[in-house]
Amino acid sequence: MSSAQQPAPPRPTSRDVARAAGVSQATVSLVLGDKWRGRVSAATAERVRGTARDLGYRPNLAARSLRLGRTRTALLVVPALTNEFFARVYTGAAAVAAEHDFGVVLYPSPDGTGPARDPFASARAALDGVIASSMAADALGALRGADLPLVMLDSDPEDHGAAARVNLDIADGMRQVAAHLLGLGHRRIVHLASAVDTWTFAVRARALREAVRDVPGAALLTVASPLDVRAGREVAETVLASSGPPPTAIVCDDDILAAGACKAVRRRGLRVPEDISVTGFDDLALATAVEPELTTVRLPAEQVGERGMRALLDVLAGRPAAHHDLAVGLVVRGSTAPPPAA
């Protein structure tokens, strides 16, 4: 009755292929593993390949992993996939992985900062290596302890212990933002920073602080906010509502906060960029969805994932893994302008 009652056609094994091709299982393994040169005749090899194709043979990955002790699977640890930046990192990593018959499994941490508990406790842990984005120091400990090859993304270069590292020149990006705003004449600047305490955000803060310090008469106020639009807006509103002369520019740690900041500005009855300039960071799709479009720093997210995965593959293959530094670039759009003539 129920058509779901399949007789369960058992997948063919290498032994089935061997039988069908009239050779031993070992020969099948050699041929399909491309290790047959000088051990099997070309004719036999071709015959084996043919029957394997005919039978629709697919190697059992569990068996292969058991035998080899390697799983061809990498763990990517990211704060949250709903953040487009990390979705793009994943996309890049997965693309490179696929080229090398590798899999990528994700560990998105619930709180958005790092794995709450041991990521391997979740026991999907059949891993060859780990790629981890910048995260809280304590969360890092668990990853280190697993003594798996570790590639860090966008994290402190001073922090050794990773087999490789792929970094974005975040400091340079923030310096470009600062130069842009200071060049336009802005002197009262607010830094709407991420409340998350990771290297990538610390670098933004430092670079901005130093750039502002170099300009006489320029002042910087830093406030922290969780990384969502509403929180960004609320924190920005608080700043704008406080006494004293309002800022003429709000530098945000990412585009999401910038979107919030723009809303805060308009709620005060002011305009972006005429009254207050706002800058973002990341260049997400959001940056060109809002109006005005955000002046922001473009981060090559996919490339981060690609390079990270390539570095991991290098490490796994015993090749020397280069540390990468990726350039970032300011994209000037409509959310910045000279400050209002005082």
Added chain:
Amino acid sequence: MSSAQQPAPPRPTSRDVARAAGVSQATVSLVLGDKWRGRVSAATAERVRGTARDLGYRPNLAARSLRLGRTRTALLVVPALTNEFFARVYTGAAAVAAEHDFGVVLYPSPDGTGPARDPFASARAALDGVIASSMAADALGALRGADLPLVMLDSDPEDHGAAARVNLDIADGMRQVAAHLLGLGHRRIVHLASAVDTWTFAVRARALREAVRDVPGAALLTVASPLDVRAGREVAETVLASSGPPPTAIVCDDDILAAGACKAVRRRGLRVPEDISVTGFDDLALATAVEPELTTVRLPAEQVGERGMRALLDVLAGRPAAHHDLAVGLVVRGSTAPPPAA
């Protein structure tokens, strides 16, 4: 010299635990597999558990999979993770999976519609089941052929062949949009539809068409666009530039297109919502990031993932898998208003 030269501490196996606890490997397996009732004394069981913990024993998943023929891994097929909706679906699915010691591996299709080739060709194929979102019919074929339990998300209920289905009441959502706009007095409506030809979008089109048809004097024009802000804006601009009386409302297939439509309206020197109302679909973060905030239909994306995974687990456990229908709700925000008094 290189500290990377670890002596490779071999992970303890169940046999190591057995030796340390003074029992046989089988006993360890029974105890840790929680199948020891009446076969092993409580004292022994406790001792085994203790030594396993002490040694830091973790079962080798490859070996377990090989033995059991099951991998505790599901494939989630989604168009693109950079679309927040699917990132949220993943998040929900992964959360439920983790509760059951299951893993989720992703297959994001490059073109955004469906797997370009056989998703199993990429050979990560150690899968117990598949959860697939609405996609092009031809791409579906590959999934069916794999005779793995298949759970479909947001797809045609008439299309049998899935072991379970989790659907959103998309039609109802679109009816709510239509009722809202028609109730406000809109009569010239443009449907900015997705160019992707899948069930979920077909339903939107049909529901809107039928709702408009029921109102005398109401007219509907449908145009298709790729799912990104720029494309949405461009298509909307074309529509607005064409001759004839302009629409008073633009109904979009998702929030991304709606953001584009809003920009198109303003480029024509018109205002949202005073001159033209715009509605979205999905209720992404984007919907409250743009200004005005979008009137849209909230889709419980995480729930889709959760229910989908639960359904798959049910099927795998031989339990009857219920088909789910999730309600959606209109969220009225600032992008809709009565049409301008003609």
Added chain:
DNA sequence: GCCTCGAGGTTTTACGTATAACGTCGGCAT
């Protein structure tokens, strides 16, 4: 006194693969 039975284990096997170790059989130099 013998049989049964259950509690509490142990021995053994199979899962499918990769590969080390081992034939076998001509041909060719010595």
Added chain:
DNA sequence: ATGCCGACGTTATACGTAAAACCTCGAGGC
């Protein structure tokens, strides 16, 4: 003729786990 070698395979084994099948021993029934 003998030894050796290369070409072409095969046989055997191990990876770590789950679980079926099998042992052993003491208590209890008759």
